[in-house]
Amino acid sequence: MSAQTQAASRKAQWKEGALGYLFLAPSLLVFICFLFYPMLRSIYLSMTLTDPRGRVADFVGLDNFKDLFSSGQFFTNLKVTLLFVLLTVPTTIIWSLVLAALTHNKLRGMKAFQFVFSLPIVISVGTGSIIWSLLFHPTAGMLNYFIGFIGISPISWLADPNWALVSVSLMTVWMNMGFVYIVLLSGLQGVPDDLYESAKIDGSGPVRTFLQIVLPLLSPTLFFVLIVSVIGAFQAFGQIHILTKGGPMDTTNVVVYSIYQDAFINFRFGIGSAQALVLFAIILALTVFQFKVLEKKVHYQ
Amino acid sequence: MMLRRLNYTVLYIVLALLALMVLYPIIFTVFSAFMTEKEVSVFPPPLFPHHLYWGNFAKAVQTIPILRFLLNSLIVSAAIMACQAVTSAMAAYAFSFLQFKLKNAMFLLYLSTMMIPWEVTVIPNYLTIKSLGWMDSYQGLIVPFMAGAFGVFLLRQFFLQLPHELFDAAKIDGCGHLRTFFSIVLPLARPALSTLCVYVFLNHWNSYLWPLLITNKPTMRTVQIGVAMLQHEEVMAWNLILAGVSLVLLPSFLLLALGVKQLIQGITAGAVKG
Numbered sequence: 001m002s003a004q005t006q007a008a009s010r011k012a013q014w015k016e017g018a019l020g021y022l023f024l025a026p027s028l029l030v031f032i033c034f035l036f037y038p039m040l041r042s043i044y045l046s047m048t049l050t051d052p053r054g055r056v057a058d059f060v061g062l063d064n065f066k067d068l069f070s071s072g073q074f075f076t077n078l079k080v081t082l083l084f085v086l087l088t089v090p091t092t093i094i095w096s097l098v099l100a101a102l103t104h105n106k107l108r109g110m111k112a113f114q115f116v117f118s119l120p121i122v123i124s125v126g127t128g129s130i131i132w133s134l135l136f137h138p139t140a141g142m143l144n145y146f147i148g149f150i151g152i153s154p155i156s157w158l159a160d161p162n163w164a165l166v167s168v169s170l171m172t173v174w175m176n177m178g179f180v181y182i183v184l185l186s187g188l189q190g191v192p193d194d195l196y197e198s199a200k201i202d203g204s205g206p207v208r209t210f211l212q213i214v215l216p217l218l219s220p221t222l223f224f225v226l227i228v229s230v231i232g233a234f235q236a237f238g239q240i241h242i243l244t245k246g247g248p249m250d251t252t253n254v255v256v257y258s259i260y261q262d263a264f265i266n267f268r269f270g271i272g273s274a275q276a277l278v279l280f281a282i283i284l285a286l287t288v289f290q291f292k293v294l295e296k297k298v299h300y301q
Numbered sequence: 302m303m304l305r306r307l308n309y310t311v312l313y314i315v316l317a318l319l320a321l322m323v324l325y326p327i328i329f330t331v332f333s334a335f336m337t338e339k340e341v342s343v344f345p346p347p348l349f350p351h352h353l354y355w356g357n358f359a360k361a362v363q364t365i366p367i368l369r370f371l372l373n374s375l376i377v378s379a380a381i382m383a384c385q386a387v388t389s390a391m392a393a394y395a396f397s398f399l400q401f402k403l404k405n406a407m408f409l410l411y412l413s414t415m416m417i418p419w420e421v422t423v424i425p426n427y428l429t430i431k432s433l434g435w436m437d438s439y440q441g442l443i444v445p446f447m448a449g450a451f452g453v454f455l456l457r458q459f460f461l462q463l464p465h466e467l468f469d470a471a472k473i474d475g476c477g478h479l480r481t482f483f484s485i486v487l488p489l490a491r492p493a494l495s496t497l498c499v500y501v502f503l504n505h506w507n508s509y510l511w512p513l514l515i516t517n518k519p520t521m522r523t524v525q526i527g528v529a530m531l532q533h534e535e536v537m538a539w540n541l542i543l544a545g546v547s548l549v550l551l552p553s554f555l556l557l558a559l560g561v562k563q564l565i566q567g568i569t570a571g572a573v574k575g
Contacts, residue, residue: 013400019478020401023391027411027448030388034445035414038425045424054428102316107309116320118565119327122553124507126525127546130532131326134539142329145345174326182565235420238509242529256420263424264514276420283418 046274052267064274073250073258074275078282080165081254085233087169088176093225095173096180101210104188114185121178125238132171133158133243161251164244168252171239176232180225187221188214216299223298227290234283255279327550334358334544341540357544367545369520370527371552377442377512377523378505384443385501386494389452394482396453397460398468414450419510427514437521442512446505452497459493460486503556524549 046065049058068074096117103113120128135143136157144154157167191214199209215222237256240246246253246261255275263272333341334357335350362368395401396408426445435441463486471481487494512523522530528549531542 016399016478017401020395020399020404023395023399024407027388027392027453028407030445030448031411031414031450033429034426035417035422038422038429039417041425041428042421054431099319102312102319107312109313113316113320116324119557120323122503122550122557123327124525124549124553125509126507126529127549128326130528130542130546131330133532134542135326135329140344140539142345174323177323186565231418235418238525241509241513242532259420259424260510264427269424269428273421273424276424280418280421284416 042273042276045269046277048270050267050269054267054269060270064271065278067271068274068278074255074278076250077253077255077258080250080252081234081256084165084169084172084236084252084254085230087166088172088233088236089226089229091169092173092176092180092229093184093222096177096184097222099177099181100184100188101214104185117181118178118185120175121182123175123178125175126242128171128175129239129242132167132174132239136167136171136243158244159248161248164248164251168239168243171243172233172236175239176229180229183225184218184221187218190221191217219298220300223290223294226294227287230286230290231283234279330543330546330550333540334547336540338538338540341538357540358548361541361544361548364541365527365531365545366519367524367527367548370522370524371548373439373521374506374523374525375552376439378502380439380443381446381505382498382502384447385449385452386498388448389456389497390487390490390494391482392448392453393456393460394478394486396457398481398486399478411450411453423510423514430515435515437516437518441515442523445511449501452501455497456490456493459490463489499556503553506553 045056047059047061047063048056049060051057099117103110103117123131135141138144138154138156138159141157143157148154155163157163195213195217196209199213204212235256236254237260240252240254240257241260244252246257256279259272259275259279262268262275332348332350333346335353335355336346337350337354337356340347340350392411396404396411430436430441430445433441435444467485468481471485476485507525508523509525509529512526516522516526519527528545531545
């Protein structure tokens with residue numbers, strides 16, 4: 001290759017490289033300004049005390065974290081969060097899995113049922129919470145009216161400390177089931193049809209076929225749904241803000257809501273950032289744990 | 302055979318009951334929106350409105366600036382959707398068809414953005430928007446979301462599946478990268494782009510926390526915040542509140558009806574990748 005063509009190809013290479021970064025520039029700029037920089041600033045803020053405008057007043061090192069871990073409040077909030085995850089994630093997945101299993105067949109009218117069970121996907125947390133706040137109404141709500149039929153006395157859903165978290169979870173399961181149902185149904189559609197046939201020939205009933213043959217094949221999808229749902233449940237905010245505001249008696253005060261209160265109502269940005277980082281670490285650890293422990297049981301084809 | 306038919310009947314009955322349970326909150330919302338104040342004030346309220354009473358919608362629009370909220374949400378969601386389509390397509394093209402230094406490292410960097418949760422970035426971002434003087438502005442609602450890693454991955458996946466011969470032919474014809482991008486890749490990527498658009502639009506139409514923090518003025522509020530405020534209007538009758546909720550849900554339902562395939566493709570693309 002002559003020196004001239006070498007120089008030309010180097011120039012072309014350089015031009016392509018420049019074009020590459022030009023194409024990345026817009027998204028990269030947004031990520032730097034609104035993801036990477038805030039991530040670092042969060043770490044810095046968590047070690048400071050700020051004035052209400054967010055200006056750093058004092059550098060306090062790890063004091064915010066010490067305060068968090070020595071106060072019972074943070075652990076109470078953490079317990080509520082874990083309880084919320086346990087109340088919503090398994091329920092949503094099992095409920096959606098049952099619906100997906102029942103509607104995954106070629107019977108007439110299944111498309112309509114599939115549409116209905118996917119429908120909650122369009123419900124936003126804002127509209128969903130408003131609808132349920134009316135359904136939950138202690139005296140005029142339809143939920144108490146319906147449970148009256150089966151002889152249960154009225155429950156003051158959102159105002160009763162024993163029921164508030166259950167109520168919020170009920171609404172959350174309903175709101176999230178559309179997404180989980182869609183993902184699980186399309187996972188089921190990926191299971192080859194001849195598998196059902198050969199299971200039938202072998203004399204396996206539908207329930208056994210589902211548990212022993214379909215479920216293992218579905219495990220990658222279930223694993224994905226589990227990871228996403230756990231992360232989502234740890235970050236639930238809107239329904240708590242609208243329905244209970246953390247009450248009654250802090251029984252629905254999840255960590256994310258307490259971050260909101262500390263940072264945006266009391267303007268204590270330092271302690272808010274510290275809580276956010278601790279929560280992030282917990283979610284990250286749990287996700288890594290799920291990958292390490294559960295993924296071994298996942299059957300990838 | 303008899304047994305099987307019986308089984309099917311049971312299945313249909315069970316499914317119909319379950320469907321009714323899932324659908325009930327939506328039925329309740331839509332039906333109540335058409336009831337008169339007299340109808341909703343009895344307990345238990347009638348299951349069906351006696352006739353379709355449209356007055357609630359007019360009244361809801363008069364009492365709260367719901368049309369303004371709808372307009373704000375439409376502007377914000379559409380702008381974010383358009384920006385993400387552009388920025389994602391550009392980045393995806395670079396990752397699929399261009400060679401440049403540190404390409405793999407950059408790709409990992411993009412991947413890592415998916416790991417950063419909003420609760421960590423929300424406080425600094427709020428402070429940034431405040432110091433820029435962007436509170437109560439469209440910029441404040443739009444700019445932080447002008448790019449997203451999900452779109453980059455979705456489109457990159459699609460670009461890499463396009464037939465290679467096409468690009469070799471374009472290269473031989475002396476077609477540069479810019480022209481290839483605009484006149485070959487973008488038109489071919491229409492299915493993936495529409496998937497991304499439906500997904501992003503719906504996500505931001507439904508977003509709650511960020512608009513709650515960034516807007517204070519009623520004229521800048523988005524629908525989700527606006528509709529949540531209805532709850533505190535003690536004087537508001539339920540039929541009015543639910544008429545407002547129905548108005549907010551309407552665009553989402555239309556979008557679902559028109560783009561259900563795109564939406565499901567988007568979700569499952571995420572599922573397969575994840």
